[in-house]
Amino acid sequence: MNHLSHTLAPLFFFTAFLLTLLTFLAPVHVFESSVSLLQVAGNTTLNASTLATTAAPEKRWIDAVYGSEEAALVPRSIHGRGGGGRMVQVHIKRKAANATSSAAAASASDVSVKVVFGPMGACYGASGNLTCQAASFTPIFTTMPDLLPSNLIEILPDQFPLAPTALFLGVLSLTLTLTASLLSSLPFHASKLSSLEKHRLGLTKVVVFGGGVGIAVGLIATIALRLQLGAVVNKWEAMEGAADAAFDVSLGTGFAQLFAGWGLGAGGVIFTTFALFG
Numbered sequence: 001m002n003h004l005s006h007t008l009a010p011l012f013f014f015t016a017f018l019l020t021l022l023t024f025l026a027p028v029h030v031f032e033s034s035v036s037l038l039q040v041a042g043n044t045t046l047n048a049s050t051l052a053t054t055a056a057p058e059k060r061w062i063d064a065v066y067g068s069e070e071a072a073l074v075p076r077s078i079h080g081r082g083g084g085g086r087m088v089q090v091h092i093k094r095k096a097a098n099a100t101s102s103a104a105a106a107s108a109s110d111v112s113v114k115v116v117f118g119p120m121g122a123c124y125g126a127s128g129n130l131t132c133q134a135a136s137f138t139p140i141f142t143t144m145p146d147l148l149p150s151n152l153i154e155i156l157p158d159q160f161p162l163a164p165t166a167l168f169l170g171v172l173s174l175t176l177t178l179t180a181s182l183l184s185s186l187p188f189h190a191s192k193l194s195s196l197e198k199h200r201l202g203l204t205k206v207v208v209f210g211g212g213v214g215i216a217v218g219l220i221a222t223i224a225l226r227l228q229l230g231a232v233v234n235k236w237e238a239m240e241g242a243a244d245a246a247f248d249v250s251l252g253t254g255f256a257q258l259f260a261g262w263g264l265g266a267g268g269v270i271f272t273t274f275a276l277f278g
Contacts, residue, residue, distance in 0.1 A: 007185070008268075008271050009181050009185065009207070009268040009269075009271040009272045009275070010178065010181045010182050010185055010268075011268075012264045012265065012267045012268035012271065013174060013177055013178040013181050013211070013264075013265060013268040014178055015261075015264050016174055016260075016261040016262065016263075016264035016265035016268065017171070017174040017175060017178050017261075017265075018261075019257045019258070019260055019261035019264070020167075020170065020171050020174060020218065020257075020258060020261035020262070020265075021171050021174075022035070022257070023035060023118075023119075023254045023257045023258050023261070024119050024120070024164075024167050024168065024171055025118075025120065026118050026254060027116045027118045027121075027122075027123045027130075027132065028118055028120045028121040028122075028123065028132045028133065028134075028135045029120070029135060032116065032123045032130050032132060033114075033116070033123075033130065034253070035118075035252065035253055035254050035257065036116035036117055036118050036123075036252035036253070036254050037117050037118055037119065037225060037229055037251065037252050037254045037255060038116070038117040038157075038229045038232065038233075038249070038250075038251060038252055039114070039115070039116045039117070039249075039250055039251075039252045040113075040114070040115040040116075040148060040152070040156070040247060040248070040249050041112070041113070041114045041115075041247065041248055042112070042113055042148075042246045042247030042248060043110055043111070043112050043113070043246045044110070044111065044113050044147070044148075044149075044246060044247075045110050045111075111126040111127050112126065112127060112128070113125075113126050113147045113148065113247075114126075114128075114130065115144070115147065115148065116130075116252065117141070117157070117229070117252075118254065119139075119160065119163065119164040119167050119225070119254075120135040120136060120137070120139055120164055121133035121134065121135050121136055121139040122139065122141050122144060124144050124145065124147060125147075126147065136164075137164045137165050137168065138159060138160065138161055138164065138165075139159060139160055139164065140158065140159045141156065141157060141158060141159060142158050142159075148247065149247065151239065152236065152247060152249070155232050155235045155236060155239075156232060157228060157229065157232065160225065162221075163221045163224050163225045163228075164221075166217050166218065166220065166221035166224075167218055167221045167222070167258075169214060169217050169218070170214050170215060170217050170218020170219070170221065170262070171218065172214070173210060173211060173213070173214020173215065173217070173218070174211070174214060174215070174218075174261075174265055176206070176210060176211075176214075177206070177207050177210060177211035177214065177265070177268070177269075180203045180204075180206040180207045180210070180211075181203075181207045181211075181268065181272065183199075183203050184200050184203035184204045184207060184272075201276075204272060204275060204276045205276065207268075207269065207272045208269055208272050208273050208276055211265065211268065211269045211272075212266075212269050215262050215265040215266055215269065218258075218261075218262055218265075219259075219262045222255065222258045222259060222262065225255075226251075226255055229251060230251065232249065233249050233250060233251060236249040237249075
């Protein structure tokens with residue numbers, strides 16, 4: 001039984017580590033169109049200026065705050081190589097409002113829009129071209145361009161304040177647990193690491209207790225995100241007229257991968273516990 005436990009536990013931890021790590025990085029770093037926690041997709045009518053903001057959300061933010069005047073003075077902080085900052089006035093040239101609106105109306109078209117949310121940020125875009133936010137442990141989604149209906153934007157999450165950090169701790173715990181599990185499973189007596197034989201019991205305890213705590217933290221964070229985003233889906237489905245709307249809001253495949261990862265990690269802890277107390 002001990003031999004079986006030492007053989008299967010590292011495989012379980014390795015698979016769990018891959019599943020949770022890739023899901024944690026998606027969609028900002030990997031799998032931007034296939035792995036997410038929440039996805040919003042549908043068809044809408046957008047003009048050329050709105051489509052342009054999907055690649056330049058910061059400019060859209062400036063326009064939204066300072067209006068659409070012919071020219072605006074926007075205070076910006078400029079940092080030099082020496083690290084010092086100074087406030088300067090930056091002129092932002094804009095076309096006349098009536099000219100812009102008429103051109104936008106003429107170039108309006110029906111496009112498919114998609115927004116996907118992940119632990120470290122979101123990706124958004126139209127016609128299959130997605131732009132991703134900068135990765136963050138506290139992602140904020142209120143700076144994305146207005147590609148969605150206002151009633152849908154109101155129920156979407158503004159940010160993930162703590163859950164991404166907890167998920168990261170869970171993934172980090174799996175990394176350490178996998179390393180300890182591999183070391184405790186080595187045949188020290190037949191290798192150059194024979195001096196580590198006396199540490200086998202300590203490594204096994206690290207796998208059982210450290211891995212158990214880390215997996216529990218990651219699982220709790222996953223459940224919290226599932227409840228938060230599941231409430232978004234339920235609100236949209238219960239909203240009047242949502243059934244006839246052109247947008248579909250659904251949970252992504254990321255939750256299935258996270259739960260599978262934590263489950264496999266728990267299986268590895270169980271196998272190691274048998275080896276420790278068996």
